[in-house]
Each structure stands twice: as structure tokens, then as C-alpha cells.
Amino acid sequence: MADYGLGSLDPAGSLAAAGALSQPAEKYVNNPDLELAWASKAFQHAEVYFNLISAVDTTCLKLTGKMDEEIYTEFRKDxxxxxxxxxxxxxxxxxxAKSKxxxxxxxxxxxxxxxxxxxxxxxRSDQDYSEENSCIVPRIQFYAMEIARNREGHNLAVWKKTKEKGTSEDTAQKQS
Structure with missing residues (x-):
């Protein structure tokens, strides 16, 4: 995964950031510390998600539990x-696009x-997060896109690449 130079927060910092980030947006105006905390949390979410889709067959993956079906149905309807x-x-x-x-x-x-x-x-669903391959969207838009990618098989490319890489590394280790 790409390193965006965001560093990491310790557990106490993460809890404080989560609390601050749950406040109404109107409460904050260009606070660099808050922007860094948000960026760090967004990056951590992206990293966890990419690791997840790299490790499992994504066609069976549920992102929100019981809401996946409704999100997907509404997304494909709209x-x-x-x-x-x-x-x-x-x-x-x-x-x-915003109007839709x-x-x-x-x-x-x-x-x-x-x-x-x-x-x-x-x-692009077949690539990792990078500056060129990432944009910021509302969480529900992320869910809609990624649930569709999972159900429609587009994220399988990431999982297959990881499996192939693991298989070729295993073979190389056995030959050493």
C-alpha cells in the first residue's frame, strides 16, 4: 500500500481523533491537526479494506452486514x-454527478x-490505493461502489494477484 506520509496515531490519539471527527463539520474551520487526524483515519480505513480484499474471495464479502442488499439495490436502481x-x-x-x-x-x-x-x-478496482488511483468520497458512496465491485467480481483481481504472488513466493522458497 502506498505511504502517504501521514504517520500514525497512538491509541489515545486515535480515540481523541475519533471523538473530534464525530462532531458536526460546521464546528471546525481549517484545523490542520483535525485534517491530519482525519487523513490518518481515512488512510487506516483504506489500508484495512485493501488488506481484506487481498485476503478473501470478495464475492462473498459483506461490508455493512444487513444493509449491503439495500445499498446495492438502490445503487443499481439509481x-x-x-x-x-x-x-x-x-x-x-x-x-x-453530485446532483445524482x-x-x-x-x-x-x-x-x-x-x-x-x-x-x-x-x-480502478484492479489497483491498490495511490495518489493517482484514489479520491475522497462520502462513506455511503464508497460502500455502494465497493459492494457493487465485490458482487460483480471486479475486486477478485486484487485477491487473485495476492494469491498468485503468495504461490510464486512459496515456490521460490521451496526451491531455495
Missing amino acids: FPDLHVAAVTEDELKSEE WRPFCNKFEGKVEDFNYGTLLRL
């Missing part, structure tokens, strides 16, 4: 032709915890 394997930032963040995404996201307010929390999303 975005039937969106090719989730590779998206552009424009498809997620342009003014036209906003009503979708708002359906999950009060249903999905932290539905509007900034989360890193990979633009």
Missing part, C-alpha cells in the same frame, strides 16, 4: 449503467453509521 471497475473523479464529483449522488447518499442518513464520512475510494 446508477444502472455505471461501470464500477474503473471510474473517473468526474463520474463521482462533477456538478452533474446527493439524493442517493441522503437515503442512507440515519441508516448507515457515518454515511457521509470522508472515505478513500480507489478509482
Whole structure:
């Protein structure tokens, strides 16, 4: 996984950051410490998620438990032709896109915890997080895209690459 130079927070710092980050956005104005805490938490989430999809068959993976089905159904109803394997930032963040995404996201307010929390999303599902392959989206948009990628088999490429790498490393170790 790419290193964004964010460092890490100790457990006490992580708890303080989580508490601060749960406050209404209007309460904060360009606080560098808060921005660093948010970036660190978003990076940690991305790292855990990528490790997860690298380790398991993603077609069976549930991200929200009982809400996955509703998120996926609503997503495909609202975005039937969106090719989730590779998206552009424009498809997620342009003014036209925002006018479609906003009503979708708002359906999950009060249903999905932290539905509007900034989360890193990979633009191409077959690649790791990197500066070029990541953008910040609301958590529900991340869930919609990643649940679709998992169900439709697009994240299998990551898992297969990891398995192949492990197999070739095992073979190399046996030959040494």
C-alpha cells in the first residue's frame, strides 16, 4: 500500500481523533491537526479494506452486514449503467454527478453509521490505493461502489494477484 506520509496515531490519539471527527463539520474551520487526524483515519480505513480484499474471495464479502442488499439495490436502481471497475473523479464529483449522488447518499442518513464520512475510494478496482488511483468520497458512496465491485467480481483481481504472488513466493522458497 502506498505511504502517504501521514504517520500514525497512538491509541489515545486515535480515540481523541475519533471523538473530534464525530462532531458536526460546521464546528471546525481549517484545523490542520483535525485534517491530519482525519487523513490518518481515512488512510487506516483504506489500508484495512485493501488488506481484506487481498485476503478473501470478495464475492462473498459483506461490508455493512444487513444493509449491503439495500445499498446495492438502490445503487443499481439509481446508477444502472455505471461501470464500477474503473471510474473517473468526474463520474463521482462533477456538478452533474453530485446532483445524482446527493439524493442517493441522503437515503442512507440515519441508516448507515457515518454515511457521509470522508472515505478513500480507489478509482480502478484492479489497483491498490495511490495518489493517482484514489479520491475522497462520502462513506455511503464508497460502500455502494465497493459492494457493487465485490458482487460483480471486479475486486477478485486484487485477491487473485495476492494469491498468485503468495504461490510464486512459496515456490521460490521451496526451491531455495
